[in-house]
Amino acid sequence: MLRQTRVALSFTALAIMLMMGGTRHANAASKLPDPIHAGVAERLYRLDCGHSLANDESVWTPGENVGRSIEFSSTCWLIKHGSDWLLWDTGVPESTLNDPRGWSTLPKLIVYHLNRSLTDQFAEIGLKPGDIGRVAISHTHGDHIGNMGLFPDSAILMQRAEYTWVHSPDGPNDNVNQLMALARKLLGTPKNLQLIDGDTDVFGDGSVTLFSTPGHTPGHQSLLVHLKKSGFIILSGDVAHLEENFEKDIVPTLNTDKAASIASMERVRRLIATYKAKFFINHDKSQTDKLKLLPGFYD
Numbered sequence: 001m002l003r004q005t006r007v008a009l010s011f012t013a014l015a016i017m018l019m020m021g022g023t024r025h026a027n028a029a030s031k032l033p034d035p036i037h038a039g040v041a042e043r044l045y046r047l048d049c050g051h052s053l054a055n056d057e058s059v060w061t062p063g064e065n066v067g068r069s070i071e072f073s074s075t076c077w078l079i080k081h082g083s084d085w086l087l088w089d090t091g092v093p094e095s096t097l098n099d100p101r102g103w104s105t106l107p108k109l110i111v112y113h114l115n116r117s118l119t120d121q122f123a124e125i126g127l128k129p130g131d132i133g134r135v136a137i138s139h140t141h142g143d144h145i146g147n148m149g150l151f152p153d154s155a156i157l158m159q160r161a162e163y164t165w166v167h168s169p170d171g172p173n174d175n176v177n178q179l180m181a182l183a184r185k186l187l188g189t190p191k192n193l194q195l196i197d198g199d200t201d202v203f204g205d206g207s208v209t210l211f212s213t214p215g216h217t218p219g220h221q222s223l224l225v226h227l228k229k230s231g232f233i234i235l236s237g238d239v240a241h242l243e244e245n246f247e248k249d250i251v252p253t254l255n256t257d258k259a260a261s262i263a264s265m266e267r268v269r270r271l272i273a274t275y276k277a278k279f280f281i282n283h284d285k286s287q288t289d290k291l292k293l294l295p296g297f298y299d
């Protein structure tokens with residue numbers, strides 16, 4: 001009798017779990033693409049958007065690598081969809097180009113360098129900044145929005161939560177406050193700002209989806225792109241800085257929400273499984289160095 005009750009109880013618990021899981025999946029599926037029927041973008045190009053040197057890796061890997069220096073990559077991505085172009089992040093400001101002193105978002109922590117401008121890299125494939133119809137940004141840290149000024153006529157796609165956050169009063173962490181002030185300056189007042197709430201299918205065919213991954217900042221997002229030959233690829237933004245952080249759920253000290261950061265990494269892992277996706281980590285230089293660079297592309 002007792003055993004039957006226990007079995008019945010666990011069956012009920014399982015049914016509830018499945019229902020909840022089913023509901024969550026249905027909600028997610030309403031904006032995320034169907035893996036079988038999703039449309040495709042034609043090309044995905046990687047642009048060199050700078051690199052940076054930090055003198056204490058442990059800021060990004062708390063408890064490990066104290067006092068060890070590290071070099072990060074900064075990557076922007078350009079997506080061709082029909083005759084439309086979408087740029088993902090805009091990198092280190094072009095004013096830094098070939099300046100040996102570099103540029104910094106937080107001078108005590110990290111210095112950025114830029115060897116090639118976005119404009120020059122666009123020109124290599126016959127484009128100019130005015131050809132970019134949409135600029136989507138993962139989040140508002142300076143190394144991701146350094147060149148918004150090149151795109152005054154583009155639609156700027158960002159999460160409403162991110163926009164609201166950088167325009168909110170300062171909090172207790174002075175480093176974070178400095179980053180917010182810089183974000184307001186670099187973001188300016190885009191005339192075609194499109195604030196989005198959560199997951200968004202950019203072209204309406206499942207080929208490019210912005211999906212919410214808060215934690216590094218309150219309105220952080222990542223991007224899922226579907227290509228004909230390469231399949232699905234996830235562009236990280238800063239949901240994780242290094243492969244090891246992603247594998248071990250390590251959260252940098254500058255992130256605004258540790259629990260949300262871990263939940264977002266878990267979300268990415270689920271999407272990698274669902275879409276059999278590759279995962280390109282923006283700042284992981286050892287991974288980035290192995291990826292194709294414009295004029296090469298993924299298709």
Ligand SMILES: [Zn+2]
Nearest residue numbers: 141143144238
């Ligand atoms: Zn970053």
